[in-house]
Amino acid sequence: MLLAKTLRSSTFRLALIAIGTFGLIVSVIFAYVYWSTVSYVRSRSDRAIMTEQANLRDAYARSGRDAVIALIGRRIADKSFADHVYLLVDPTSAVLAGNLSGWPANAADRGWSEFRAPARPPASGDPLVRIMTGTLPNGDRLLVGRDIGDIDDFTAQIRAAGIAVVVLIAVLAASASIGVTRRTVGRIESINATSRAIMFSGLDQRIPLRGSHDEWDRVAENLNQMLDRIETLMGEVKQASDNIAHDLRTPLTRMRGRLEKAYHRPRNGENDAALIGDTIADLDTVLAMFASITRISEIETRARKDAFRTVNLAEIAGEVVELYDAAAERDTTRLELTGDAEVPLTGDRDLLFDAIANLVDNAIKHGRAGGRVIVTCRNSGGSAVMSVADDGAGIPASQHDHVFKRFYRLEQSRYTPGNGLGLSLVAAVASLHGATIELRDNSPGLLVTLCFCNGRQVAQVGANA
Template identity: 60%
Template sequence: MLLVKTLRSSTFRLALIAIAAFGLIVAAIMAYIYFGTLAYVQSQVGDTGDHAGFKHMIGLAMAAVAVLLLVLAGLAAVLVTRRTVGRIEQINATSRAIMLSGLDKRIPLRGSHDEWDRVAENLNQMLDRIETLMGEVKQASDNVAHDLRTPLTRMRGRLEKAYHNQRNGEADAALIGDTIADLDAVLGMFASITRISEIESRARKSAFRTLNLAEVAGEVVELYDAAAEQVATRLSLGDDHEVPVTGDRDLLFDAIANLVDNAIKHGRAGGRVNVTCRSSNEGAVIAVADDGPGIPADQRDHVFKRFYRLEQSRYTPGNGLGLSLVAAVARLHGAAIALHDNVPGLTVQLSFPSHLP
């Protein structure tokens, strides 16, 4: 049984192929040396038969050397093949462990820095990326469930109350209006998801035009001026009136609007929000600054993920998609996005290149 298993193993088959290849090479070399030696001896001694014993001795020596080389070649082939197949089996074992227990397993490295270590490193990096994406999907799903549970529960309660009121002849228009508002919020969440996906697929780049970024920012400030007044926030726009940039006007408007909306909602009441636009040697820059609580440094890389919300923002209206949309618009325009301390508060800066990537 062991013999059959050995004969069927890939190690044995690869070893046979390697030995056969080495054997052919050794045979060719031995034949070349043998006949070359005979030709040399014959040219020196002449065709007299005096070299018959010498010929026999050379043949025996060559045969012994050939056998020795074949044995050494076979051993080398087996060792190399076993090492190769061993690494493949190690990768297979890790793959099976991942399928059975999860994505936390990794292929061990031997520190040899050879091709197999590089393959293992690439596979491990791929697994890291997959694990990160799966974690983000899980986090997004948990956040969606959390954010949808509250409005759906409210809607059910209101509809039930409206149903009982209607049976008693007391139809409540306010309850129905609130329910419609909650439904609009849920539908808006799914519309935002669709919009972000559309932006990330680069399906809207056909609408790119050269435009004045300061003008778009001015329209956003004008739109949110009333909302800022309601919470006694001073909303202002910088003085640079000509900031050319190439992009999609509607998407840029949405991105700036989300930044201003966040600054008003999460800034302090009675505070200030300042929007500035300027041209630079590298392109165009727009920044939205507030004097609110800001975002902790260790969470700034996460706020651009879909549905991610800071714990203190859980009870503020929103769905955690605004900054995700801003990040998607920035990527589409080749812009760099950065968060800085405003001491106090936060500054979100978008830097657009002078030429599209």
Template identity: 30%
Template structure:
């Protein structure tokens, strides 16, 4: 079962997260476009205003006569706001006549342009230079550092708004995803329980009437129908097994008594013995069916106890060693001393015994019962060198009455592995088959050690 801890890769894959991120990105794009437009238009407007002021001052100064122009420039300097407006007058030879601005390069005549801060003045400056009719040059400068500061502030606002908006969108996407993701985890957890055979469980419904509730309600309706059908089939099978077991046992007992007490011809005696054998096989199948029904219905949780696997498996091997010896099979035991686990010792003994009995039936010469650790969990393995089970039949052999294609001519009811599967399912253990090349590995993976 996956961890209940929500991970980033689970969150960012959800539909609410992606939709929130998509809508949030659209919102942020609109926000950034608005801020960028505001920045461009505001900066342009402030620059245009500064240029307009420079052109107005230039027009006023150009209207002055050459003789009064120096005095007008001095008056403008005296009346100018300190640190904001600057003026200078250059003669025809390029020498400064009067002024409080010293440009790093000769001025460009005609259009306003920006220059870095000149010596002794603030900056940067927006400068306009015009030529008088007498050939003199009037230079006017206006401090545009407030405009520059405004641009920096707008860029900072744009950056902070973008980063903050992105963080808020991601946080909102994660928060909006956590609820649905937790509900999906609950649905997934319940579906795993149902898939493991817990047909009485139902999908949780939060009562929000959203798509997840609709899905859960639909699945619950389907489960009701499936559980009803399965219950009917099991009930019919168990009823048949229960009702027929007693009369068949009586018929078998009658035939046995007739064979023992009544003189019969050799042919009749042979027929009677075959009939008894067939009845024994049918009764064994019914007994196995009832055993599976008992395991599936009762749960038998009261028999759970802390057990020593090494001791339990040693007893199983000791019980089946005479059978292996009788069939000429070498039974090898490889058991490790592992921590104790919680299980029903009688049921686990029966499950391992069934696997060992099957291995002895089908093997050619050798069977190994092994206990070891795999990925820090105890694993029981029964290994033989027989024909094995084809990969496409390894799930089917766990169903009732199914026998592998290589089992023809070998005694059995087709229910042994179904009993093993029911026992292991009760414990939460798993049974898998792998190739032993040659032969088969039947592996019981136990859930965990007790805590």
């Protein structure tokens, strides 16, 4: 099955194309090397033959036919010329001198040719001889040549070696391509199998890693991280749905109870007015919840990033403190603003105001009765730093990772006004501004650190949840 998928895969087809192209290039290179080598070796042999032909003609020019016959005799007797062939015949083709029995049948009167000469002593194969022929002024024909059998064997070996190398490279390349393609198809099939398992059984499946730390392991790790993120988001969606259902049940149940009671009793203007007022208040609570969800979703889609401007963080914090001053006095809480007057930051003024307002509101609600909430803005090392600290009960460390989820509320806050969306909005604003959030113990109370990485600006926001 895997082999069939390997042979059908596009990777294997691409590998075959690459092998074919590479094989063609290698073949052209070896052909060039072969023909260059053969031409070079044959040219050296031809130059030696031409030189010997010139020497014999010079001898004829100096002393006539007898000098040529004498020189041919000396050449035949010299062992260093054992691979040479000589033949001198008169116009009637009678042999005058040489080591051939007669003029070769396929040899022209002048020019180059090749023929198989009988071996001396007789051997299994006649040697290949390359000759140069010509006619002397008196009509005699002169043949000078060399045994090129060794050259022929050499070129044959080069040709065989080239073919063997090309075939070997093709076999190795094909084997390597099949191996690589099988490995690639195997990893892809592993991912496909996991994907099918996820579709049928759920998000608890993960792509297995082989520990090779190669690109396929990195792809698998990224996909597994994506699945982890999807599983987390799905869990948050389920939790948000459960929390919405839980938070809507109470006001909707109250509204239904009031309406049913009013339906079964006589009309009374004063009672009906009170019923309508209470119902409107409950509806306002539900509508506010959905408005908060919509606002968080809008922020998370980064649709408002075009509204970023250079703002004064201290001025925004001052407006928040002024807004919540009356609420703090009602709870006998001292709300203070300290720090620098100018703390520049690039961001969305309205969103920053909402985030700071939610943190200050939480600090007042969940702080200690008669306690203090301190808002501090200052410039520190080229960064904008803002903190909101309270001295309330704080948040347990085990809950730090959960309080920014939508509708999540601590047990001690379950029966206080609110819907658990305030810190979710803060988290969305922080994400839009490229910020990170950290909860820390204020001993007593809580400090939420919110670092805005906007250029060189950093803002810290602390508050209770």
